[in-house]
Amino acid sequence: MAEKHLIALDLDGTLLKDDKTISTKTKNVLSKAREEGHVVMIATGRPFRSSEPYYRELQLDTPIVNFNGAFMHHPLDSSWGYYHDPLDIKVAKDIVEACRSFQFHNIIAEVIDEVYFHYHDEKLLDIFGMGNPFITTGDLRDYLKDSPTSLLIHTEEDDLKQIRRHLSDVHAEVIDHRSWAAPWHVIEIIKIGLSKAVGLKKASDYFNIPPERIIAFGDEDNDLEMLEYAGRGIAMGNAIDKVKSIANEVTLTNEEDGIAVYLSDLLNLK
Numbered sequence: 001m002a003e004k005h006l007i008a009l010d011l012d013g014t015l016l017k018d019d020k021t022i023s024t025k026t027k028n029v030l031s032k033a034r035e036e037g038h039v040v041m042i043a044t045g046r047p048f049r050s051s052e053p054y055y056r057e058l059q060l061d062t063p064i065v066n067f068n069g070a071f072m073h074h075p076l077d078s079s080w081g082y083y084h085d086p087l088d089i090k091v092a093k094d095i096v097e098a099c100r101s102f103q104f105h106n107i108i109a110e111v112i113d114e115v116y117f118h119y120h121d122e123k124l125l126d127i128f129g130m131g132n133p134f135i136t137t138g139d140l141r142d143y144l145k146d147s148p149t150s151l152l153i154h155t156e157e158d159d160l161k162q163i164r165r166h167l168s169d170v171h172a173e174v175i176d177h178r179s180w181a182a183p184w185h186v187i188e189i190i191k192i193g194l195s196k197a198v199g200l201k202k203a204s205d206y207f208n209i210p211p212e213r214i215i216a217f218g219d220e221d222n223d224l225e226m227l228e229y230a231g232r233g234i235a236m237g238n239a240i241d242k243v244k245s246i247a248n249e250v251t252l253t254n255e256e257d258g259i260a261v262y263l264s265d266l267l268n269l270k
Contacts, residue, residue, distance in 0.1 A: 010219060010222075010226075023257055026259050039207050043200060049131025063202070068188070096144075109150075117136070153186065160187060218234075218235065221242060237256065237258055
């Protein structure tokens with residue numbers, strides 16, 4: 001058997017095909033990897049409630065990184081630890097207040113599995129309603145009572161750049177912010193210093209697998225730190241240029257079983 005590796009998988013655009021399913025080939029290869037003693041885990045920007053179906057589909061028994069590192073736990077082992085590092089509520093409300101100077105469609109705050117909408121929004125309810133979270137609608141300055149795991153600002157492309165500039169100018173010492181891929185012009189805000197790599201290090205220490213034996217797959221800018229931390233940071237063929245530029249290697253796209261093809265070859269999973 002090859003030396004034990006830790007395999008970290010982003011979901012959207014990486015493990016998941018464009019129709020949000022896992023291909024049979026990828027599922028089989030990941031199952032084979034686990035049979036061979038390798039450790040497979042998910043590291044995603046999604047909350048747990050919308051990544052749990054894939055966790056169960058793959059029959060995983062490992063910790064999971066959610067909210068880009070702001071929340072990590074082990075779904076099958078409550079004694080493993082529960083890591084939640086939210087944004088300060090005052091900072092969150094300051095950002096909501098500042099958004100009054102910009103054009104935006106909505107602001108969404110998530111506190112683990114509670115979702116707060118600044119405005120009622122049917123389209124976003126479809127996205128954030130997965131897993132039946134507790135939903136509150138109303139001015140976040142009044143209704144948000146707990147420090148949020150993440151804050152999302154939905155806006156237009158031109159306004160997105162202005163808002164991000166403001167966030168960098170005013171809140172750079174306390175927050176990190178990223179933008180989603182098109183067609184959603186969304187700014188995602190979490191506490192500074194958090195990333196998928198923070199969660200990956202916790203898993204690395206727990207499983208006693210050094211970074212050089214970590215294989216991480218990703219496609220977007222929220223995967224950068226994770227791919228840099230891993231001994232083998234692998235960009236999907238559909239990844240943004242920035243991810244490809246820092247990756248050790250580039251595999252095929254999420255539609256072409258990029259994960260399965262790479263792992264089959266590297267780990268000799270026949």
